[in-house]
Amino acid sequence: MPTPSPETLDFLLSRRSRPAKTLQAPAPNRAALEPLLTAAARTPDHGKLEPWRFVVLEAGAMPRLAEIAEKRARVLGKTPEDITKARAQFDQGHLAVAVIEVQKPSEKIPAIEMTYSAGAVCLALLNAALAAGWGANWLSGWVSHDRAFCEEALDLAPHERVAGFIHIATETSAPPDRPRPDLGAITIWVDA
Template sequence: MDALEMLLQRRSIPRLAAPAPSGDVLENIIQAGLRAPDHGALTPWQFVICEGEGLTRLSTILADAAQTNGADEAAIEKARNAPLRAPMVVAVIARTRPHDKVPTIEQHISAGCATQAMQMAAVAQGFQGFWRTGAFAYHPAVREALSVEGDDQIVGFLYLGTPDCAPANAPKRDTSKFVTYL
């Protein structure tokens, strides 16, 4: 699949199995993230890779956050199982810093671009993934557990692994609904 076709056919694959990317493949995924647009060369990203025991720790962090919110047992269990939907989860954090020419929002967007680049690098190498954010990305206990402070944000959790289902067809969208010209 060439690069344009990959972008035009991009779909999240919600069911992922082992193996997760590793070795040179994982290094390529990380390097793709590090090539995201980066005004001012601030490198406003951090990637926290969770696999094996790291997935178990993330599972506990999310379950504890759900419990702190007063969730019922079903919601706590759902939070506990969320990271286990893939053999690897990469928490992508926008690590911002004050800059007179690069507003915080640009740094957050840059981290989002890094996430997309990492997902596409995984697909290009035969793996798949999906990007989730959700309420836990903003939960104080989750932020604290991942050392997210101040204007820093968790921009998403990138789930990666081997596809365990066929992707749905990507719908062709009517560009006239999204594009105007000046």
């Protein structure tokens, strides 16, 4: 018979990301962030490859990242709205963790499984932050896929890419819940 954890299930059934633009200082300090990173690092990882790592972006790094994002947006011919949006996650950010997918050579583990694991780390970190009482949001956007931005801003190697930016700080307001998927429309049951 399983041992239930109703508090955990209740949390998962009601969890809701907080829009990054609604987060304010304070953000977690290093001591408060380490248990969240530890929880995220417990993500399933086929082959124990650890195909991810963390880059903690503290408040002092945000203006530099905003400038690089704007510079790249202009080079790429982005619209003024895209430029503003690219800057905003850094201009408004207090702390973010860039979860970096690290593809590692393996004859046994397909590359896609490393990608799945990095995505799972993003969700685990997001949920750990929310469970700890912080507001948190998982962002990506074009900057996370732009090689030049990733190399200049985060010093990524060719075999690395951003799985997501997890913004963590103090929430200013709980957002309303949004419509959720119709479980009956997305689930089939197979018993034979």
